[in-house]
Amino acid sequence: MSAAAESSVTVANVVWIEDTGIADIPSVGGKNASLGELSRALQSAGVRVPEGFATTAAAYRAFLAANNLEPRIKMHMEEQRAGTLTLRQAGAAIRELFLQATFPESIAADIQEHYRNLCQRAGQPSVSVAVRSSATAEDLPDASFAGQQETFLNVAGERGVLDACRRCYASLFTDRAISYREMKGYGHMDVALSVGVQHMVRSDVGASGVMFSLDTESGFPGVVVISAAWGLGETVVQGTINPDKYQVFKGLLADQRFSPVIEREIGAKERKMVYSQGGDARTRMVDTTEREQRSLVLNDTEVVLLARWAVAVEDHYGRAMDMEWAKDGVTGELFMVQARPETVQARRSTSSFRTYHLAKPGRVLVTGAAIGDSIAKGRACVVQDAKDIESFVDGSVLVTRMTDPDWVPIMKRAAGIITDHGGPTSHAAIVSRELGVPAVVGSRNATEVLSDGVEVTLSCAEGEEGRVYEGLLEFSVEDVDMHALPATRTAVMINIASPAAAFKWWRLPAAGVGLARMEFIINNLVRIHPMALVHPEKVSDPEEAALIRQLTSGYPDPQEYFIDVLATGIAKIAAPFHPKAGDRPAQRLQEQRIQPPHWRQCFRACGGKSHAGVPRRLTLLQQPLP
Known part of the structure; x- marks a missing residue:
C-alpha cells in the first residue's frame, strides 16, 4: 500500500468498490475502502472479494441537507447532554428522522442504476445483496467500530436496496454508536456513512x-x-x-x-x-x-x-x-x-508484559475460552436480556448468554465478563480485549450455574481455558520489563508445562524450549490415558467412557484423536521458538550413552509416518525396562 496513493473517488454519489482504495476512507469509509484495496491490490495473490458498489460520504451529506436533518440531530443530542432526553430517547428520535426522510432523486437513481448493473453482471434479474454500513471513522488502528452500525443480508430489488441504505444511515445513531463515538472522542457530525452493496455469497x-x-x-x-x-x-x-x-x-x-x-x-x-x-x-x-x-x-x-x-x-x-x-x-x-x-x-507494548498468578486455585464452577490474560473477582451479576442492563451493578462480574454492541455501556463497567455462547472472535471477546476486561466466553451454562450475587474469581491467566472459581481467591500481579532483563552468556531456555500457555511467552528473549514434558501434554490436552484410547472397550466407568466418546467425536477412531491432539500440543510449544532449536552433536552423543535401548526403540517407532503403527508405538511404552 502506498501512503501517497491518490483517492480514486471524487464527489460521485455511488462508485464501484473495485474502483476504490484505502486512500478513499474519507469518501467510502474504512470497510468499503479496504475491500476496494483488496480487490485492486491482492487479486494477483488469489484473494477474492464479492462484486459490489458503495454510496459515498457526499451522498450521505446530500441526504442530510435535502431533508434538513443536521440541525434536528444536533438539537436532540443537546437535549440528551442536558438531561432532557435519555440516550435511548435521543437515539430513537434521530433514527426516526432518517427513516421518514427520502433520497434525493439523483442519488436514488444512481443507486438503482448500479444495482441493475450488478444484476446484469450476475446474469440474474434480481440478485440478493448484503448491504453494510461503512463509517468514515471506522476500522482505524486506534479504534474498533465493529458492529456499531447495521448490516442487512439477503436484500433484493431496487426498493429493498434503497430501504436498506436508509436504515444503514439511521444506524449511525444507534445507542451503541452514539455511546462509542463519545467514548472515543469523535464528533457525531464529523462522521459520515457510506453503504456497501455486494453480491451475496451463498454462505x-x-x-x-x-x-x-x-x-x-x-x-x-x-x-x-x-x-x-x-x-x-x-x-x-x-x-x-x-x-x-x-x-x-x-x-x-x-x-x-x-x-x-x-x-x-x-x-x-x-x-x-x-x-x-x-x-x-x-x-x-x-x-x-x-x-x-x-x-x-x-x-x-x-x-x-x-x-x-x-x-x-x-x-x-x-x-x-x-x-x-x-x-x-x-x-x-x-x-x-x-x-x-x-x-x-497493536496498542500493547512489546517491551513489557504483566503476569497474573493465583495463590491457590479453588473449586471450578464453569470454564470457557479465556479472553485476555488477567484475573478479576467480584459478585456475579446475571443479566439475561439487553433490556435489563440497567440492573447491572458497577464493578461486578457480568454473566449473560451473549453480548452485542448494545451491551458495550455496561461491559466497560464490569470487572469481568462471562458468556454462555461465543468464541475468541465473537463480539464479547473483541470488546473485552479492547476494554482490557478479562472474559470467559462460550461457557455454555454460566447463566444456569452462577446465581446472581455469588462471589466468584475469573481467571484468564492459566492458558487458553478460562476458569471461573467459587469465592474471592487471592492472586498476585507481576510486571516484567524486557529492557531490564540482564544479558547472559548462558543460553537461557524456557520450561513449558502447558501447550496452551506457550504463546504467552513469545516476547521473552529465550534461546528456545529447554523442557517440555509429554505427560503434561497428555494431562492438559489429551485428557485421556493413552491405553484407554487403545482399548476403550475396557473402560468400565460410565462417566469416563462418556468423556472418551465426547472428546474423540469427529475423529475416525480414538487413536487418531491421540495423534492429532499430541501433535497439536508439541506444535504449539515449538511454534513461538521456531527455528531457534539447533543440532547439538555432543548432546545427542550423551543421550545415546544414557538412554536404554527400549527408549530408543520407542523413539524410532514414534518417528514413523504411518498412523497405523500407533498401537505398536503405545504397546512399546508398556514394556518394562531391563
Whole structure:
C-alpha cells in the first residue's frame, strides 16, 4: 500500500468498490475502502472479494441537507447532554428522522442504476445483496467500530436496496454508536456513512467466519487464527454459537510441501443463520444437524488457503489484521468480505508484559475460552436480556448468554465478563480485549450455574481455558520489563508445562524450549490415558467412557484423536521458538550413552509416518525396562 496513493473517488454519489482504495476512507469509509484495496491490490495473490458498489460520504451529506436533518440531530443530542432526553430517547428520535426522510432523486437513481448493473453482471434479474454500513471513522488502528452500525443480508430489488441504505444511515445513531463515538472522542457530525452493496455469497448453504493474522490473546504474530461456523457469519461475529477454531503456523506457510495447521478444535455449532423464505425477516436461525455439529467446517486445504490470504493482507497493510470470510455453498468458492486493522494487540507494548498468578486455585464452577490474560473477582451479576442492563451493578462480574454492541455501556463497567455462547472472535471477546476486561466466553451454562450475587474469581491467566472459581481467591500481579532483563552468556531456555500457555511467552528473549514434558501434554490436552484410547472397550466407568466418546467425536477412531491432539500440543510449544532449536552433536552423543535401548526403540517407532503403527508405538511404552 502506498501512503501517497491518490483517492480514486471524487464527489460521485455511488462508485464501484473495485474502483476504490484505502486512500478513499474519507469518501467510502474504512470497510468499503479496504475491500476496494483488496480487490485492486491482492487479486494477483488469489484473494477474492464479492462484486459490489458503495454510496459515498457526499451522498450521505446530500441526504442530510435535502431533508434538513443536521440541525434536528444536533438539537436532540443537546437535549440528551442536558438531561432532557435519555440516550435511548435521543437515539430513537434521530433514527426516526432518517427513516421518514427520502433520497434525493439523483442519488436514488444512481443507486438503482448500479444495482441493475450488478444484476446484469450476475446474469440474474434480481440478485440478493448484503448491504453494510461503512463509517468514515471506522476500522482505524486506534479504534474498533465493529458492529456499531447495521448490516442487512439477503436484500433484493431496487426498493429493498434503497430501504436498506436508509436504515444503514439511521444506524449511525444507534445507542451503541452514539455511546462509542463519545467514548472515543469523535464528533457525531464529523462522521459520515457510506453503504456497501455486494453480491451475496451463498454462505447460508456454506460457511463463514472470522480470522486474525496473530494470536488474539497473546499477540504472538507467528500464527493465523481462524473461526468457522455453518451458515451466515453473523453467528460468529455476534457470538451466538461456539465456532470451530483453527491455528496455522506462518513459518511454514510459504512452503507448498507443508500444511502447517497446528490446531483444529471442533465447536458445538448448535445453530446457524440461513435465508428466510418469505415474510419480513430476511434471515432466520435454525438448528444444525448432529453431523454438522460433530464435523469440522473447513478442510485443511481451505484453512491453509485462508491463512495465506491473511498473510498476504497483513503484508500489504504492514500490520496485524482482523478479517471476515465466507464460503459459497453452491460453488465452493471462498471470499474475503472484510479486512480491518487489529486494534488491541497493536496498542500493547512489546517491551513489557504483566503476569497474573493465583495463590491457590479453588473449586471450578464453569470454564470457557479465556479472553485476555488477567484475573478479576467480584459478585456475579446475571443479566439475561439487553433490556435489563440497567440492573447491572458497577464493578461486578457480568454473566449473560451473549453480548452485542448494545451491551458495550455496561461491559466497560464490569470487572469481568462471562458468556454462555461465543468464541475468541465473537463480539464479547473483541470488546473485552479492547476494554482490557478479562472474559470467559462460550461457557455454555454460566447463566444456569452462577446465581446472581455469588462471589466468584475469573481467571484468564492459566492458558487458553478460562476458569471461573467459587469465592474471592487471592492472586498476585507481576510486571516484567524486557529492557531490564540482564544479558547472559548462558543460553537461557524456557520450561513449558502447558501447550496452551506457550504463546504467552513469545516476547521473552529465550534461546528456545529447554523442557517440555509429554505427560503434561497428555494431562492438559489429551485428557485421556493413552491405553484407554487403545482399548476403550475396557473402560468400565460410565462417566469416563462418556468423556472418551465426547472428546474423540469427529475423529475416525480414538487413536487418531491421540495423534492429532499430541501433535497439536508439541506444535504449539515449538511454534513461538521456531527455528531457534539447533543440532547439538555432543548432546545427542550423551543421550545415546544414557538412554536404554527400549527408549530408543520407542523413539524410532514414534518417528514413523504411518498412523497405523500407533498401537505398536503405545504397546512399546508398556514394556518394562531391563
